[in-house]
Amino acid sequence: MNNLVFGKYIPIDSLIHRIDPRAKLIGLFLMIAAVFIPKSWIVFGVIALFIAIGLILAKIGIKMIVQSFKPMIMMMIFLLVINSLTIKTGEVLFTIGTFEIYSDAIFNTLFVIVRLLLMISITTLLTATTKPLDLTMGIEWMLKPLQILHFPTHEVAMMVSIALRFIPTIIEETIRIMNAQKSRGVDFENGKLGEKITAILALIVPLFSVAFERAYELADAMEARGYVPGAERTRYHVLKFEFLDFLFIIICAAILAFSIASRFYL
Protein backbone atom coordinates (compact mmCIF):
# COMPACT_ATOMS: atom_id res chain seq x y z
CA MET A 1 0.00 0.00 0.00
CA ASN A 2 2.91 2.34 0.67
CA ASN A 3 3.75 2.04 -3.03
CA LEU A 4 0.45 3.61 -4.02
CA VAL A 5 1.32 6.49 -6.28
CA PHE A 6 -2.07 7.56 -7.58
CA GLY A 7 -2.51 11.27 -6.90
CA LYS A 8 1.11 11.81 -5.94
CA TYR A 9 2.94 14.82 -7.41
CA ILE A 10 6.54 14.31 -8.55
CA PRO A 11 8.35 17.62 -8.10
CA ILE A 12 10.75 17.73 -11.03
CA ASP A 13 11.05 20.00 -14.04
CA SER A 14 9.94 18.54 -17.36
CA LEU A 15 8.13 19.55 -20.53
CA ILE A 16 4.91 17.92 -19.28
CA HIS A 17 5.27 19.61 -15.87
CA ARG A 18 5.44 22.96 -17.67
CA ILE A 19 2.13 22.53 -19.51
CA ASP A 20 -0.65 24.72 -18.14
CA PRO A 21 -2.89 22.73 -15.74
CA ARG A 22 -5.98 23.91 -17.65
CA ALA A 23 -4.56 22.47 -20.87
CA LYS A 24 -3.75 19.24 -19.01
CA LEU A 25 -7.30 19.00 -17.66
CA ILE A 26 -8.79 19.60 -21.13
CA GLY A 27 -6.34 16.99 -22.44
CA LEU A 28 -7.43 14.58 -19.70
CA PHE A 29 -11.10 14.83 -20.70
CA LEU A 30 -10.28 14.50 -24.42
CA MET A 31 -8.11 11.46 -23.75
CA ILE A 32 -10.65 9.77 -21.47
CA ALA A 33 -13.26 10.24 -24.22
CA ALA A 34 -10.73 8.83 -26.70
CA VAL A 35 -10.22 5.78 -24.48
CA PHE A 36 -13.93 5.03 -24.19
CA ILE A 37 -14.92 5.33 -27.85
CA PRO A 38 -12.79 2.83 -29.81
CA LYS A 39 -13.19 -0.89 -30.19
CA SER A 40 -9.93 -1.27 -32.01
CA TRP A 41 -6.64 -2.45 -30.54
CA ILE A 42 -4.81 -0.12 -32.96
CA VAL A 43 -6.39 2.93 -31.33
CA PHE A 44 -5.56 1.60 -27.88
CA GLY A 45 -2.00 1.14 -29.13
CA VAL A 46 -1.85 4.75 -30.35
CA ILE A 47 -3.17 6.04 -27.02
CA ALA A 48 -0.70 3.84 -25.12
CA LEU A 49 2.11 5.18 -27.31
CA PHE A 50 1.00 8.76 -26.59
CA ILE A 51 0.99 8.01 -22.85
CA ALA A 52 4.43 6.37 -23.10
CA ILE A 53 5.81 9.48 -24.84
CA GLY A 54 4.20 11.61 -22.13
CA LEU A 55 5.85 9.51 -19.42
CA ILE A 56 9.26 9.77 -21.06
CA LEU A 57 8.91 13.55 -21.45
CA ALA A 58 7.68 13.82 -17.84
CA LYS A 59 10.68 11.74 -16.68
CA ILE A 60 8.34 9.33 -14.89
CA GLY A 61 9.43 5.71 -14.73
CA ILE A 62 7.15 2.94 -15.95
CA LYS A 63 7.51 1.46 -12.43
CA MET A 64 5.38 4.27 -11.03
CA ILE A 65 2.60 3.61 -13.53
CA VAL A 66 2.73 -0.14 -12.87
CA GLN A 67 2.49 0.59 -9.14
CA SER A 68 -0.59 2.72 -9.77
CA PHE A 69 -2.27 -0.35 -11.36
CA LYS A 70 -1.78 -2.53 -8.28
CA PRO A 71 -4.90 -1.45 -6.36
CA MET A 72 -7.00 -2.35 -9.43
CA ILE A 73 -5.80 -5.95 -9.78
CA MET A 74 -8.49 -7.42 -7.51
CA MET A 75 -11.17 -5.49 -9.39
CA MET A 76 -9.87 -6.78 -12.71
CA ILE A 77 -9.89 -10.38 -11.49
CA PHE A 78 -13.43 -9.89 -10.17
CA LEU A 79 -14.48 -8.47 -13.53
CA LEU A 80 -12.96 -11.43 -15.37
CA VAL A 81 -14.79 -13.91 -13.14
CA ILE A 82 -18.14 -12.11 -13.49
CA ASN A 83 -17.79 -11.79 -17.28
CA SER A 84 -16.77 -15.44 -17.59
CA LEU A 85 -19.86 -16.46 -15.64
CA THR A 86 -22.31 -14.23 -17.47
CA ILE A 87 -21.14 -13.82 -21.10
CA LYS A 88 -21.97 -16.85 -23.21
CA THR A 89 -21.44 -15.49 -26.72
CA GLY A 90 -18.66 -16.02 -29.27
CA GLU A 91 -16.56 -19.14 -29.57
CA VAL A 92 -15.68 -21.47 -26.74
CA LEU A 93 -12.02 -20.78 -26.09
CA PHE A 94 -11.42 -23.39 -23.40
CA THR A 95 -13.21 -25.29 -20.67
CA ILE A 96 -12.53 -25.55 -16.96
CA GLY A 97 -14.05 -28.86 -15.93
CA THR A 98 -17.51 -28.63 -17.46
CA PHE A 99 -17.51 -24.83 -17.45
CA GLU A 100 -17.00 -23.20 -20.87
CA ILE A 101 -15.18 -19.90 -21.26
CA TYR A 102 -16.33 -17.89 -24.30
CA SER A 103 -14.19 -15.57 -26.41
CA ASP A 104 -16.49 -12.56 -25.88
CA ALA A 105 -16.09 -12.91 -22.10
CA ILE A 106 -12.30 -12.70 -22.42
CA PHE A 107 -12.24 -9.94 -25.07
CA ASN A 108 -14.86 -7.79 -23.35
CA THR A 109 -12.95 -8.07 -20.08
CA LEU A 110 -9.70 -7.23 -21.84
CA PHE A 111 -11.30 -4.15 -23.42
CA VAL A 112 -12.52 -2.93 -20.04
CA ILE A 113 -9.17 -3.68 -18.37
CA VAL A 114 -7.18 -1.89 -21.09
CA ARG A 115 -9.53 1.10 -20.87
CA LEU A 116 -9.12 1.16 -17.10
CA LEU A 117 -5.34 0.89 -17.28
CA LEU A 118 -5.15 3.65 -19.87
CA MET A 119 -7.39 5.89 -17.78
CA ILE A 120 -5.30 5.29 -14.65
CA SER A 121 -2.11 6.00 -16.61
CA ILE A 122 -3.51 9.27 -18.01
CA THR A 123 -4.73 10.39 -14.59
CA THR A 124 -1.45 9.41 -12.91
CA LEU A 125 0.41 11.37 -15.59
CA LEU A 126 -1.77 14.39 -14.80
CA THR A 127 -1.42 14.23 -11.01
CA ALA A 128 2.29 13.35 -11.09
CA THR A 129 3.10 16.37 -13.23
CA THR A 130 0.68 18.93 -11.80
CA LYS A 131 1.00 20.48 -8.36
CA PRO A 132 -2.21 20.09 -6.36
CA LEU A 133 -2.53 23.87 -6.10
CA ASP A 134 -2.15 24.24 -9.88
CA LEU A 135 -4.71 21.51 -10.32
CA THR A 136 -7.02 23.49 -8.06
CA MET A 137 -6.58 26.51 -10.27
CA GLY A 138 -7.26 24.42 -13.37
CA ILE A 139 -10.40 22.84 -11.89
CA GLU A 140 -11.59 26.23 -10.70
CA TRP A 141 -11.10 27.67 -14.18
CA MET A 142 -13.05 24.79 -15.74
CA LEU A 143 -15.89 25.19 -13.25
CA LYS A 144 -16.07 28.97 -13.76
CA PRO A 145 -19.22 28.91 -15.92
CA LEU A 146 -21.05 27.37 -12.92
CA GLN A 147 -20.41 30.54 -10.91
CA ILE A 148 -23.46 32.02 -12.67
CA LEU A 149 -25.48 29.47 -10.70
CA HIS A 150 -23.64 30.55 -7.48
CA PHE A 151 -21.77 27.26 -7.43
CA PRO A 152 -18.81 27.51 -4.99
CA THR A 153 -16.17 26.73 -7.61
CA HIS A 154 -13.14 27.80 -5.59
CA GLU A 155 -14.19 25.80 -2.52
CA VAL A 156 -14.80 22.67 -4.61
CA ALA A 157 -11.45 23.07 -6.34
CA MET A 158 -9.70 23.56 -2.98
CA MET A 159 -11.39 20.42 -1.57
CA VAL A 160 -10.24 18.36 -4.56
CA SER A 161 -6.71 19.70 -4.23
CA ILE A 162 -6.53 18.95 -0.49
CA ALA A 163 -8.00 15.48 -1.03
CA LEU A 164 -5.24 14.77 -3.56
CA ARG A 165 -2.56 16.25 -1.31
CA PHE A 166 -3.68 14.07 1.60
CA ILE A 167 -3.86 10.74 -0.28
CA PRO A 168 -0.23 9.77 0.51
CA THR A 169 -0.58 11.00 4.12
CA ILE A 170 -3.72 8.96 4.72
CA ILE A 171 -2.09 5.91 3.13
CA GLU A 172 0.88 6.27 5.50
CA GLU A 173 -1.56 6.58 8.38
CA THR A 174 -3.41 3.44 7.22
CA ILE A 175 -0.17 1.46 7.17
CA ARG A 176 0.73 2.75 10.64
CA ILE A 177 -2.65 1.76 12.07
CA MET A 178 -2.56 -1.64 10.31
CA ASN A 179 0.85 -2.36 11.78
CA ALA A 180 -0.29 -1.25 15.23
CA GLN A 181 -3.37 -3.48 15.03
CA LYS A 182 -1.37 -6.40 13.62
CA SER A 183 1.01 -6.12 16.58
CA ARG A 184 -2.03 -6.57 18.83
CA GLY A 185 -3.06 -9.70 17.02
CA VAL A 186 -5.53 -8.39 14.44
CA ASP A 187 -5.31 -10.54 11.31
CA PHE A 188 -6.21 -8.63 8.15
CA GLU A 189 -5.41 -11.46 5.72
CA ASN A 190 -6.94 -14.62 7.17
CA GLY A 191 -10.13 -15.61 8.91
CA LYS A 192 -13.83 -15.88 8.20
CA LEU A 193 -15.92 -13.05 6.78
CA GLY A 194 -17.10 -11.95 10.24
CA GLU A 195 -13.51 -11.86 11.54
CA LYS A 196 -12.41 -9.90 8.50
CA ILE A 197 -15.17 -7.34 9.03
CA THR A 198 -14.07 -6.97 12.66
CA ALA A 199 -10.46 -6.56 11.51
CA ILE A 200 -11.44 -3.90 8.96
CA LEU A 201 -13.45 -2.07 11.62
CA ALA A 202 -10.34 -2.05 13.79
CA LEU A 203 -8.66 -0.23 10.91
CA ILE A 204 -11.45 2.05 9.75
CA VAL A 205 -12.56 3.46 13.11
CA PRO A 206 -9.13 4.82 14.16
CA LEU A 207 -8.42 5.87 10.56
CA PHE A 208 -11.55 8.01 10.42
CA SER A 209 -10.78 9.43 13.84
CA VAL A 210 -7.26 10.41 12.76
CA ALA A 211 -8.48 11.74 9.40
CA PHE A 212 -11.01 14.01 11.14
CA GLU A 213 -8.36 15.17 13.60
CA ARG A 214 -6.04 16.01 10.71
CA ALA A 215 -8.86 17.76 8.85
CA TYR A 216 -9.65 19.93 11.89
CA GLU A 217 -6.01 20.85 12.36
CA LEU A 218 -5.56 21.61 8.67
CA ALA A 219 -8.68 23.78 8.72
CA ASP A 220 -7.28 25.65 11.75
CA ALA A 221 -3.91 26.06 10.03
CA MET A 222 -5.58 27.39 6.87
CA GLU A 223 -7.79 29.77 8.83
CA ALA A 224 -4.85 30.97 10.91
CA ARG A 225 -3.03 31.79 7.68
CA GLY A 226 -5.87 34.02 6.58
CA TYR A 227 -7.81 31.65 4.34
CA VAL A 228 -11.44 32.63 4.08
CA PRO A 229 -13.58 30.42 1.81
CA GLY A 230 -14.95 32.47 -1.04
CA ALA A 231 -12.78 35.51 -0.30
CA GLU A 232 -10.68 37.07 -3.03
CA ARG A 233 -7.07 35.86 -3.16
CA THR A 234 -4.07 36.64 -5.29
CA ARG A 235 -2.07 33.85 -6.94
CA TYR A 236 1.59 33.00 -6.71
CA HIS A 237 1.38 31.14 -9.99
CA VAL A 238 -0.49 33.08 -12.63
CA LEU A 239 -1.71 30.77 -15.37
CA LYS A 240 -0.98 31.78 -18.95
CA PHE A 241 -1.78 29.80 -22.08
CA GLU A 242 1.25 29.43 -24.33
CA PHE A 243 2.06 27.69 -27.59
CA LEU A 244 2.99 24.44 -25.84
CA ASP A 245 -0.42 24.33 -24.13
CA PHE A 246 -2.31 24.81 -27.39
CA LEU A 247 -0.13 22.18 -29.06
CA PHE A 248 -0.90 19.72 -26.26
CA ILE A 249 -4.66 20.27 -26.60
CA ILE A 250 -4.45 19.91 -30.41
CA ILE A 251 -2.59 16.57 -30.07
CA CYS A 252 -5.16 15.27 -27.57
CA ALA A 253 -8.02 16.46 -29.82
CA ALA A 254 -6.37 14.73 -32.80
CA ILE A 255 -6.21 11.46 -30.84
CA LEU A 256 -9.89 11.82 -29.94
CA ALA A 257 -10.72 12.48 -33.61
CA PHE A 258 -8.72 9.37 -34.60
CA SER A 259 -10.57 7.39 -31.95
CA ILE A 260 -13.97 8.55 -33.26
CA ALA A 261 -12.93 7.86 -36.85
CA SER A 262 -11.83 4.34 -35.87
CA ARG A 263 -15.44 3.45 -35.07
CA PHE A 264 -16.31 4.03 -38.74
CA TYR A 265 -13.21 2.97 -40.63
CA LEU A 266 -11.34 0.37 -38.53
Added chain:
Amino acid sequence: MSLIEIRDLSYSYNESKKAVDGISLNIEKGSYTTIIGHNGSGKSTLAKLIAGLLPIKQGEVIVNGLKMSEENLPEIRKELGIVFQNPDNQFIGSTVKDDIAFGLENKRVRSEDMEPIIEEYANKVGLSAFLDHEPQNLSGGQKQRVAIAGILAMHPNIIIFDEATSMLDPKGKKEIKKLMYDLADDEANEITIISITHDIEEVLQSDDCVVLNKGKLFMHDKPEKVFEDAEKLRQIDLDVPFIEQIREVFRKQHIKLKAHDMEGMVDELWRFASNH
Protein backbone atom coordinates in the same frame (compact mmCIF):
# COMPACT_ATOMS: atom_id res chain seq x y z
CA MET B 1 -0.99 48.69 27.44
CA SER B 2 -0.43 44.96 27.00
CA LEU B 3 -0.45 43.48 23.50
CA ILE B 4 -2.84 40.71 24.54
CA GLU B 5 -5.37 41.17 27.31
CA ILE B 6 -7.43 38.21 28.43
CA ARG B 7 -10.30 38.91 30.79
CA ASP B 8 -12.31 36.28 32.61
CA LEU B 9 -12.11 33.93 29.64
CA SER B 10 -14.01 30.66 29.77
CA TYR B 11 -14.71 28.04 27.14
CA SER B 12 -16.26 24.60 27.17
CA TYR B 13 -16.58 22.02 24.42
CA ASN B 14 -19.49 20.42 26.25
CA GLU B 15 -21.83 21.31 29.09
CA SER B 16 -20.15 19.16 31.72
CA LYS B 17 -16.62 20.56 31.84
CA LYS B 18 -14.91 23.88 31.19
CA ALA B 19 -11.74 23.56 29.12
CA VAL B 20 -10.77 27.13 30.04
CA ASP B 21 -12.20 28.49 33.24
CA GLY B 22 -12.16 32.20 34.10
CA ILE B 23 -8.64 33.02 32.92
CA SER B 24 -7.40 36.61 33.10
CA LEU B 25 -3.88 37.56 32.10
CA ASN B 26 -1.89 40.07 30.08
CA ILE B 27 0.89 39.37 27.60
CA GLU B 28 3.36 42.14 26.89
CA LYS B 29 4.60 43.16 23.46
CA GLY B 30 7.86 41.49 22.45
CA SER B 31 7.73 39.05 25.35
CA TYR B 32 8.32 35.31 25.24
CA THR B 33 5.59 33.62 27.24
CA THR B 34 5.47 29.90 27.86
CA ILE B 35 2.27 28.12 28.85
CA ILE B 36 2.67 24.86 30.73
CA GLY B 37 0.30 22.37 32.28
CA HIS B 38 -0.83 18.78 31.95
CA ASN B 39 -2.68 17.44 28.93
CA GLY B 40 -6.25 18.65 29.21
CA SER B 41 -5.28 21.67 31.30
CA GLY B 42 -6.62 24.02 28.63
CA LYS B 43 -3.35 25.18 27.01
CA SER B 44 -4.30 24.50 23.39
CA THR B 45 -7.85 25.75 23.91
CA LEU B 46 -6.43 29.00 25.31
CA ALA B 47 -4.09 29.29 22.30
CA LYS B 48 -6.97 28.72 19.88
CA LEU B 49 -9.08 31.31 21.66
CA ILE B 50 -6.24 33.85 21.42
CA ALA B 51 -5.81 33.00 17.72
CA GLY B 52 -9.54 33.36 17.08
CA LEU B 53 -9.88 29.73 16.02
CA LEU B 54 -12.58 29.14 18.62
CA PRO B 55 -15.47 31.51 19.24
CA ILE B 56 -15.37 33.54 22.44
CA LYS B 57 -18.42 32.50 24.45
CA GLN B 58 -17.53 34.03 27.78
CA GLY B 59 -14.98 36.69 28.65
CA GLU B 60 -12.81 38.87 26.42
CA VAL B 61 -9.65 38.62 24.37
CA ILE B 62 -8.18 41.93 23.24
CA VAL B 63 -5.33 41.80 20.75
CA ASN B 64 -3.46 45.03 20.08
CA GLY B 65 -6.46 47.04 21.26
CA LEU B 66 -8.96 45.08 19.16
CA LYS B 67 -11.59 43.07 20.95
CA MET B 68 -11.97 39.58 19.49
CA SER B 69 -15.23 39.53 17.56
CA GLU B 70 -16.41 38.40 14.16
CA GLU B 71 -15.93 41.90 12.70
CA ASN B 72 -12.44 42.32 14.13
CA LEU B 73 -11.30 38.78 13.37
CA PRO B 74 -9.74 39.50 9.93
CA GLU B 75 -7.70 42.39 11.45
CA ILE B 76 -6.67 40.30 14.46
CA ARG B 77 -5.64 37.41 12.20
CA LYS B 78 -3.15 39.74 10.51
CA GLU B 79 -1.47 40.13 13.90
CA LEU B 80 -1.22 36.43 14.63
CA GLY B 81 0.36 33.26 13.38
CA ILE B 82 0.12 29.81 14.88
CA VAL B 83 2.45 26.84 14.47
CA PHE B 84 0.81 23.53 15.35
CA GLN B 85 2.14 20.35 16.87
CA ASN B 86 1.98 18.10 13.82
CA PRO B 87 3.81 19.65 10.87
CA ASP B 88 2.16 17.21 8.43
CA ASN B 89 -1.25 18.71 9.09
CA GLN B 90 -0.27 22.27 8.21
CA PHE B 91 0.78 22.04 4.59
CA ILE B 92 -1.33 23.24 1.72
CA GLY B 93 1.36 23.77 -0.89
CA SER B 94 2.96 20.94 -2.78
CA THR B 95 6.39 22.55 -2.57
CA VAL B 96 8.06 24.61 0.13
CA LYS B 97 7.69 27.84 -1.85
CA ASP B 98 4.04 27.15 -2.66
CA ASP B 99 3.36 26.55 1.00
CA ILE B 100 5.03 29.80 2.06
CA ALA B 101 3.03 31.54 -0.68
CA PHE B 102 -0.32 30.27 0.65
CA GLY B 103 -0.58 32.91 3.39
CA LEU B 104 0.65 35.64 1.01
CA GLU B 105 -2.09 34.71 -1.46
CA ASN B 106 -4.68 35.02 1.30
CA LYS B 107 -3.17 38.37 2.22
CA ARG B 108 -3.57 39.41 -1.43
CA VAL B 109 0.11 40.15 -1.98
CA ARG B 110 0.72 40.72 -5.69
CA SER B 111 2.17 37.66 -7.41
CA GLU B 112 5.25 39.55 -8.65
CA ASP B 113 6.04 40.63 -5.05
CA MET B 114 5.85 37.13 -3.61
CA GLU B 115 9.12 35.64 -4.87
CA PRO B 116 11.47 37.92 -2.85
CA ILE B 117 9.33 37.50 0.29
CA ILE B 118 9.36 33.71 -0.07
CA GLU B 119 13.15 33.70 -0.58
CA GLU B 120 13.71 36.04 2.37
CA TYR B 121 11.80 33.89 4.85
CA ALA B 122 13.01 30.57 3.48
CA ASN B 123 16.50 31.98 4.01
CA LYS B 124 15.62 33.13 7.51
CA VAL B 125 14.65 29.58 8.53
CA GLY B 126 17.58 28.07 6.61
CA LEU B 127 15.57 26.41 3.85
CA SER B 128 16.74 28.33 0.77
CA ALA B 129 18.03 25.14 -0.78
CA PHE B 130 14.70 23.36 -0.31
CA LEU B 131 12.32 25.76 -2.03
CA ASP B 132 11.27 23.26 -4.69
CA HIS B 133 11.10 20.29 -2.32
CA GLU B 134 7.87 18.65 -1.22
CA PRO B 135 7.26 19.49 2.45
CA GLN B 136 6.20 15.88 3.14
CA ASN B 137 9.66 14.64 2.21
CA LEU B 138 11.51 16.90 4.64
CA SER B 139 12.59 15.98 8.17
CA GLY B 140 10.33 16.89 11.09
CA GLY B 141 12.44 19.92 12.04
CA GLN B 142 12.55 21.12 8.44
CA LYS B 143 8.78 20.72 8.13
CA GLN B 144 8.24 22.89 11.19
CA ARG B 145 10.68 25.44 9.74
CA VAL B 146 8.54 25.56 6.58
CA ALA B 147 5.47 26.18 8.73
CA ILE B 148 7.33 28.94 10.60
CA ALA B 149 8.52 30.53 7.32
CA GLY B 150 4.91 30.51 6.09
CA ILE B 151 3.85 32.34 9.25
CA LEU B 152 6.79 34.79 9.27
CA ALA B 153 6.14 35.75 5.65
CA MET B 154 2.83 37.17 6.81
CA HIS B 155 4.63 39.57 9.20
CA PRO B 156 2.68 38.70 12.35
CA ASN B 157 3.31 40.55 15.61
CA ILE B 158 2.44 37.45 17.60
CA ILE B 159 3.40 33.83 16.96
CA ILE B 160 1.83 31.02 18.94
CA PHE B 161 3.75 27.74 19.03
CA ASP B 162 1.30 25.01 20.05
CA GLU B 163 3.67 22.26 21.23
CA ALA B 164 5.60 22.85 18.02
CA THR B 165 8.55 20.73 19.13
CA SER B 166 6.74 17.84 20.79
CA MET B 167 6.63 15.56 17.74
CA LEU B 168 10.22 16.20 16.68
CA ASP B 169 13.39 14.20 17.25
CA PRO B 170 16.13 15.79 19.44
CA LYS B 171 17.82 17.38 16.41
CA GLY B 172 14.55 18.83 15.12
CA LYS B 173 13.66 20.03 18.61
CA LYS B 174 17.01 21.81 18.92
CA GLU B 175 16.59 23.47 15.49
CA ILE B 176 13.12 24.78 16.24
CA LYS B 177 13.96 25.94 19.75
CA LYS B 178 16.95 27.86 18.40
CA LEU B 179 14.72 29.46 15.79
CA MET B 180 12.20 30.39 18.48
CA TYR B 181 14.91 31.92 20.68
CA ASP B 182 16.30 33.83 17.67
CA LEU B 183 12.84 35.21 16.94
CA ALA B 184 12.41 36.18 20.58
CA ASP B 185 15.79 37.96 20.52
CA ASP B 186 15.02 39.79 17.28
CA GLU B 187 14.59 43.26 18.73
CA ALA B 188 14.02 44.89 15.34
CA ASN B 189 10.79 43.00 14.72
CA GLU B 190 9.72 42.70 18.37
CA ILE B 191 7.69 39.53 17.81
CA THR B 192 5.63 38.38 20.77
CA ILE B 193 5.98 34.64 21.27
CA ILE B 194 3.55 32.41 23.09
CA SER B 195 4.78 28.86 23.38
CA ILE B 196 2.71 25.98 24.71
CA THR B 197 5.23 23.47 25.86
CA HIS B 198 6.10 20.57 28.11
CA ASP B 199 9.79 21.44 27.81
CA ILE B 200 10.81 22.82 31.19
CA GLU B 201 14.22 23.91 29.87
CA GLU B 202 12.43 26.07 27.30
CA VAL B 203 10.35 27.63 30.05
CA LEU B 204 13.55 28.79 31.74
CA GLN B 205 14.47 30.71 28.59
CA SER B 206 11.18 32.58 28.49
CA ASP B 207 10.25 35.95 30.01
CA ASP B 208 6.97 34.80 31.51
CA CYS B 209 5.46 31.50 32.47
CA VAL B 210 1.78 30.71 32.68
CA VAL B 211 0.81 27.51 34.50
CA LEU B 212 -2.65 26.11 33.80
CA ASN B 213 -4.40 23.42 35.78
CA LYS B 214 -7.84 22.01 34.99
CA GLY B 215 -8.60 25.02 32.80
CA LYS B 216 -7.75 27.53 35.50
CA LEU B 217 -4.81 29.92 35.81
CA PHE B 218 -2.65 28.27 38.43
CA MET B 219 0.42 30.54 38.34
CA HIS B 220 1.69 33.41 36.20
CA ASP B 221 5.08 34.90 36.87
CA LYS B 222 8.71 34.99 35.78
CA PRO B 223 9.86 31.37 35.24
CA GLU B 224 12.38 31.53 38.08
CA LYS B 225 9.64 32.74 40.44
CA VAL B 226 7.31 29.98 39.25
CA PHE B 227 9.93 27.29 39.82
CA GLU B 228 10.97 28.74 43.18
CA ASP B 229 7.58 27.58 44.41
CA ALA B 230 8.41 23.98 43.57
CA GLU B 231 6.04 22.61 46.21
CA LYS B 232 3.10 24.35 44.54
CA LEU B 233 4.07 22.84 41.15
CA ARG B 234 4.39 19.40 42.71
CA GLN B 235 0.84 19.73 44.02
CA ILE B 236 -0.29 19.42 40.42
CA ASP B 237 2.44 16.87 39.53
CA LEU B 238 4.45 19.20 37.32
CA ASP B 239 8.20 18.73 36.91
CA VAL B 240 10.71 21.17 38.27
CA PRO B 241 13.88 21.69 36.21
CA PHE B 242 17.03 20.01 37.50
CA ILE B 243 18.74 23.35 38.15
CA GLU B 244 15.78 24.50 40.24
CA GLN B 245 15.88 21.24 42.18
CA ILE B 246 19.52 22.02 43.08
CA ARG B 247 18.53 25.54 44.14
CA GLU B 248 15.74 24.07 46.24
CA VAL B 249 18.12 21.67 48.03
CA PHE B 250 20.50 24.55 48.85
CA ARG B 251 17.61 26.79 49.88
CA LYS B 252 16.60 24.17 52.45
CA GLN B 253 20.15 24.47 53.81
CA HIS B 254 19.61 28.27 53.97
CA ILE B 255 21.98 28.85 51.07
CA LYS B 256 20.38 31.08 48.48
CA LEU B 257 21.79 30.67 44.97
CA LYS B 258 21.06 33.45 42.51
CA ALA B 259 22.03 31.86 39.19
CA HIS B 260 19.33 30.24 37.05
CA ASP B 261 21.68 28.67 34.52
CA MET B 262 24.07 25.79 34.99
CA GLU B 263 27.24 27.74 34.24
CA GLY B 264 26.33 30.55 36.62
CA MET B 265 25.41 28.07 39.33
CA VAL B 266 28.72 26.21 39.02
CA ASP B 267 30.57 29.56 39.37
CA GLU B 268 28.45 30.53 42.35
CA LEU B 269 29.00 27.18 44.05
CA TRP B 270 32.70 27.35 43.31
CA ARG B 271 32.91 30.79 44.91
CA PHE B 272 30.82 29.56 47.85
CA ALA B 273 33.10 26.54 48.38
CA SER B 274 36.24 28.73 48.13
CA ASN B 275 34.90 31.14 50.77
CA HIS B 276 34.02 28.37 53.22
